[in-house]
Amino acid sequence: MQVELQDIHKFFGPVKANAGISLQFEGSKVYGLLGENGAGKSTLMKILSGYQPADRGQIILDSKPTYFVSPANALTQGIGMVYQDPLDIPPLRVIDNYLLAKDKKLILNYQAAKKEMKDLLSKYNFDVDPDYLIESLSLGQRQQLELVRLLSGGAELLILDEPTTGISAEQKEVLFDSIRRLAYDEGKTVILVSHKLDEVQELCDYAYVLRQGKLVGGIKVPCPNERLVEMMFGQIPVREVRPDHELGKTVLELKNLSIETPRLTVQNINLEVKSGEVFGLAGLEGSGQKLLLQACAGLLRPSQGNLLLQDEEITNWSYHHRQQAGVAYLAAGRLEEGLVAGLSITEHIVLAQPKHDFLVDWRAARDITTERIKTYQIVGRPDSTADQLSGGNQQRLLFSLLNSPLKLLLLEHPTRGLDIRSTDWIWGLLNERRKDGTAILFMSADLDEVIERSDRIAVLSGGVMSRIVNAKETTVDELGHLIGGQA
Amino acid sequence: MITELLSLNVLIGIATSGIRLATPYLYAAIGETFGQRSGVLNLGVDGMMLLGAYAGFYVAFTTGNLWFGLLAAIIVGAVMGLAMAFISVNLQAEQGISGIGIYLFGLGMSDLLFQKTLGTVETVKGFRSISVPYLSDIPIIGEIFFQHNILVYGAFALVPLAWFVLNKTTLGLKIRAVGENTQAADSLGVSVSGVRYFTLTLGGILSGIAGASLSIALLNVFQVNLTNGLGFIAVALVYFGSWRPGGVLFGSLIFSLVNALQVWVQVLGIDIPSDIAVMMPYVLTILVLVFTVQRTRPPSALTKPFERGE
Ligand SMILES: Nc1ncnc2c1ncn2[C@@H]1O[C@H](COP(=O)(O)OP(=O)(O)OP(=O)(O)O)[C@@H](O)[C@H]1O
Ligand SMILES: [Mg+2]
Numbered sequence A: 001m002q003v004e005l006q007d008i009h010k011f012f013g014p015v016k017a018n019a020g021i022s023l024q025f026e027g028s029k030v031y032g033l034l035g036e037n038g039a040g041k042s043t044l045m046k047i048l049s050g051y052q053p054a055d056r057g058q059i060i061l062d063s064k065p066t067y068f069v070s071p072a073n074a075l076t077q078g079i080g081m082v083y084q085d086p087l088d089i090p091p092l093r094v095i096d097n098y099l100l101a102k103d104k105k106l107i108l109n110y111q112a113a114k115k116e117m118k119d120l121l122s123k124y125n126f127d128v129d130p131d132y133l134i135e136s137l138s139l140g141q142r143q144q145l146e147l148v149r150l151l152s153g154g155a156e157l158l159i160l161d162e163p164t165t166g167i168s169a170e171q172k173e174v175l176f177d178s179i180r181r182l183a184y185d186e187g188k189t190v191i192l193v194s195h196k197l198d199e200v201q202e203l204c205d206y207a208y209v210l211r212q213g214k215l216v217g218g219i220k221v222p223c224p225n226e227r228l229v230e231m232m233f234g235q236i237p238v239r240e241v242r243p244d245h246e247l248g249k250t251v252l253e254l255k256n257l258s259i260e261t262p263r264l265t266v267q268n269i270n271l272e273v274k275s276g277e278v279f280g281l282a283g284l285e286g287s288g289q290k291l292l293l294q295a296c297a298g299l300l301r302p303s304q305g306n307l308l309l310q311d312e313e314i315t316n317w318s319y320h321h322r323q324q325a326g327v328a329y330l331a332a333g334r335l336e337e338g339l340v341a342g343l344s345i346t347e348h349i350v351l352a353q354p355k356h357d358f359l360v361d362w363r364a365a366r367d368i369t370t371e372r373i374k375t376y377q378i379v380g381r382p383d384s385t386a387d388q389l390s391g392g393n394q395q396r397l398l399f400s401l402l403n404s405p406l407k408l409l410l411l412e413h414p415t416r417g418l419d420i421r422s423t424d425w426i427w428g429l430l431n432e433r434r435k436d437g438t439a440i441l442f443m444s445a446d447l448d449e450v451i452e453r454s455d456r457i458a459v460l461s462g463g464v465m466s467r468i469v470n471a472k473e474t475t476v477d478e479l480g481h482l483i484g485g486q487a
Numbered sequence B: 001m002i003t004e005l006l007s008l009n010v011l012i013g014i015a016t017s018g019i020r021l022a023t024p025y026l027y028a029a030i031g032e033t034f035g036q037r038s039g040v041l042n043l044g045v046d047g048m049m050l051l052g053a054y055a056g057f058y059v060a061f062t063t064g065n066l067w068f069g070l071l072a073a074i075i076v077g078a079v080m081g082l083a084m085a086f087i088s089v090n091l092q093a094e095q096g097i098s099g100i101g102i103y104l105f106g107l108g109m110s111d112l113l114f115q116k117t118l119g120t121v122e123t124v125k126g127f128r129s130i131s132v133p134y135l136s137d138i139p140i141i142g143e144i145f146f147q148h149n150i151l152v153y154g155a156f157a158l159v160p161l162a163w164f165v166l167n168k169t170t171l172g173l174k175i176r177a178v179g180e181n182t183q184a185a186d187s188l189g190v191s192v193s194g195v196r197y198f199t200l201t202l203g204g205i206l207s208g209i210a211g212a213s214l215s216i217a218l219l220n221v222f223q224v225n226l227t228n229g230l231g232f233i234a235v236a237l238v239y240f241g242s243w244r245p246g247g248v249l250f251g252s253l254i255f256s257l258v259n260a261l262q263v264w265v266q267v268l269g270i271d272i273p274s275d276i277a278v279m280m281p282y283v284l285t286i287l288v289l290v291f292t293v294q295r296t297r298p299p300s301a302l303t304k305p306f307e308r309g310e
Helices: A041-048 A071-076 A094-100 A110-123 A139-152 A169-185 A197-203 A225-233 A289-297 A319-324 A334-338 A345-352 A362-375 A391-400 A420-435 A447-453 A476-483 B008-037 B045-063 B066-090 B095-117 B141-145 B150-168 B170-180 B182-187 B192-218 B230-240 B245-267 B274-295
Strands: A003-012 A015-025 A029-035 A056-061 A064-066 A079-082 A157-161 A189-193 A206-211 A214-220 A250-260 A265-274 A278-282 A304-309 A327-330 A408-412 A439-443 A456-461 B129-131 B147-149
Touching (some): A003 A041, A015 A041, A029 A169, A029 A197, A041 A079, A041 A189, A071 A079, A079 A139, A110 A139, A139 A157, A139 A169, A169 A189, A169 A197, A189 A197, A250 A439, A265 A439, A278 A289, A278 A476, A334 A391, A334 B182, A345 A391, A362 A391, A391 A420, A408 A420, A420 A439, A420 A447, B008 B150, B008 B170, B008 B230, B066 B095, B141 B147, B147 B150, B150 B170, B150 B245, B182 B192, B230 B245, B230 B274, B245 B274
Parallel strands (some): A079 A157, A157 A189, A278 A439, A278 A456
Antiparallel strands (some): A003 A015, A250 A304, B129 B147
């Protein structure tokens, strides 16, 4: 299938998300779509998949202009998209979700559907049980379910919006294999929206780069990384060297901490994080890093052991109590756990203020907001609501809500979904906080990030913590071994 | 016959009673608005109103003091609101079911207490009308708007007040945040349970006053099932008003005006079967709901209990 986008425009108020973009895609090829946060990638792909209409411009399929009224309609014409947040219905079973969009008959034929689905799943080595509830699936599995659903709906062009954020390394391999297979064996077109240059280099044949709503150009990959970076940002951003820094007294201490949940038990964690230190937690998704952070934040009650904040026992302090004492926690699910979709930037900033008067001083709040928008370089207006911001800008907003000074900062995937420049920028911000003596404990799925940004590192594997390693002396290989559970 | 309806006096009469009759709807629906904006659907409004109506009436009847009656209604409403909060916040019960439980409890309990303490239908002299100086002298307008009792004025004053609290105060912002996304509000340092306790208690108090407005200000009697489902209409009015006090005001007025019209139709002996006349406001509600509600989005966390953790 030949797909062409012609002169696509999409404005959100004053924001020009797409300003006249023209692209072509051919069959049997994997395309990368690159661009910094807020460049307009998701917007463009949502237009191509019928999720939202363009203000101006045309979509041309096999030289015929066409028009999509909905994603379902686009799928009937061969275009399917796996969104950044999967659009499935969590309380249902996998098989119900699969049938929902497909079976128009009155009586559902579960037997046949299950067989069909299982065949498809095993064809691509996907590992999803049709009888499971969506809620119990990992993000990677939900993605696989979406893919299978789109394929069975007849998708010829598949769009994947940042598919590798939040899935395990294994799932990533499976995904990449299936993508290659779809393109090279089955002649389909695949578009991969991503920030990760390595992935694009590894997987794609050709890459388009967007910047500020416009197409910068296209380039055959693999190609030198610097070429892509330059196209994305207009220049090659200088990397700040991580400043060395004296560590202070112990801020956080975990003594024999255990956490029990129905799915996983985290056992006997002993750990100290010092003032000004960055401590990284590595491990496969669901190995207990998140539980550990949540226990430190006061969101989960440990079943055993003690937590000390600057030598003070805080094991039984509530979340809000700890917040007031200078502990902050940033969750990974930005729109699920961190931000309120319908509220504006200003309203978020008001809510996050440590002190509240009965009346909101909206004028003052607007001033603070304008200032924060500037310092945190958020692309948005004070009255933009959280769901209108691009993923990267949502992350910046989250950071702008943190109060200072903080004693302890707990971060879950602090730079997930951010482009290289934003990532560097966020870490610059965090390093500033280190200077103020904040202790930082963070988890990340990106081993390079963990090694590069931490002072010390611990790996969790099945709820058990490895020995603590010094970041300067370790390698991705060593961490990989520890992640696999080998000492 | 129809021409009789169109005479000026009758029209003024309909408008005046329309304003009066909006009172209980306003109290109850504004209270419910607060609850729903914080993400709790309270279907027990009618039961809370019944108990408030009973308590208000009984205390006013025995002490002879209407203000004591009103206070009793407020206390009873607050207790019921706290109960609803405990059930939905601490026990995390299914909100639809627990609300119906509260309703049935209020219905049964007010009946039982009525039988035990009063036994027969009595009357009290309710709150008297207060003419607003100067304003009540304006022809037509004065008669329609400015010759009512204190609870009627209170109900209308509540509307801008509620709007102000929801949109201009920190508390209002917290309420809206909790109603949209409990998890995120929590992480921003808002106490989800605190906010919901507040809105539900406030809702209970306003339901109590709504009940009392019937028993000691508008009808001045108490009898079994005095509210006749009015509390459920109030819940519908919140949807009708798209969770905004102004919308609720608009809905309450339409509803009470049609109700007033219906009463006048019967009073004037116009030849429409009375059953049909009585049905009119309800049919209207359903129609209006069908045609308006889909266009607005309810608070995203409505009916969702909040639990921390994984
Ligand atoms: N529904 C919306 N309402 C208002 N503005 C929007 C909306 N959707 C996107 N935008 C704006 O359009 C611009 C492009 O957003 P888009 O989501 O396409 O970026 P992106 O390239 O996918 O970025 P990211 O890498 O951060 O996901 C952003 O400035 C964003 O704030
Ligand atoms: Mg995006």
